[in-house]
Amino acid sequence: MNELAIAVVVILFPGLIAAVICDKITVHSPRWGSFKYSVYSFVLGVSSYVALQGIVYIWNWFSGLFVPTVSFVSKTLDVWTIVTTQTVSIDPSEVFWATILSPVIAVLAAFTVNHKIIHKAAQRLRVSGKYGDENLFSFFLNAQDINWVYVRDIPSKLTYQGRVVSFSEADDMQELVLSEVTVFAYETSDEYYSVPLLYLSKERGSFIIEAIPQQLLEAEDEKEAH
Numbered sequence: 001m002n003e004l005a006i007a008v009v010v011i012l013f014p015g016l017i018a019a020v021i022c023d024k025i026t027v028h029s030p031r032w033g034s035f036k037y038s039v040y041s042f043v044l045g046v047s048s049y050v051a052l053q054g055i056v057y058i059w060n061w062f063s064g065l066f067v068p069t070v071s072f073v074s075k076t077l078d079v080w081t082i083v084t085t086q087t088v089s090i091d092p093s094e095v096f097w098a099t100i101l102s103p104v105i106a107v108l109a110a111f112t113v114n115h116k117i118i119h120k121a122a123q124r125l126r127v128s129g130k131y132g133d134e135n136l137f138s139f140f141l142n143a144q145d146i147n148w149v150y151v152r153d154i155p156s157k158l159t160y161q162g163r164v165v166s167f168s169e170a171d172d173m174q175e176l177v178l179s180e181v182t183v184f185a186y187e188t189s190d191e192y193y194s195v196p197l198l199y200l201s202k203e204r205g206s207f208i209i210e211a212i213p214q215q216l217l218e219a220e221d222e223k224e225a226h
Helices: 003-011 013-025 034-066 079-083 092-113 117-123 136-141 214-225
Strands: 148-153 159-169 173-185 192-203 210-212
Touching: 003 013, 003 079, 013 034, 034 079, 034 092, 079 092, 117 173, 136 159, 136 214, 148 214, 159 192, 210 214
Parallel strands: none
Antiparallel strands: 148 159, 148 210, 159 173, 173 192
């Protein structure tokens, strides 16, 4: 590995940290492969250095305003010399501060993805009708108004009523954790038993999830009270 390659690896270390954090806190499907990890590490790494450069510019600008004896000189980070002069110049302090900033960049990127800022903007501009990058299973359960649900397990002839705690989906499996669960017979709706927590793991498409309207929950509470 030549000197330039080593320098690029060191410089892009903040991007790798940011990509790992993003992978953990964003909802996406399928899982990122090595190519996507490489691309996202590069983009997030460059973003970390751009943020650091902006902070340096702002710091120097304020220094020039409040300390008249200091001439205003906008320091350009050494990391950009790889692009401008094709030479290798690594300032350890730049790598350090960019790494410190990388979690912030990761959180901002995750916020943009999880709240679908880009997709919502595209929909408002009528550029795209795409709802997001995750599958409909995750999209449905991530909705803000999804709390209490019925889970219809038709092959097992059971219905589960409970609150959604967590969920995940793999290539051939869907997993769901419910709290405050009541189990009913699917065909007759007879109540079997209740448990505080339930883990359900089935093949994809093996169960149906229905959101319970708030009015129905309030009616059930009133019925139990009487």
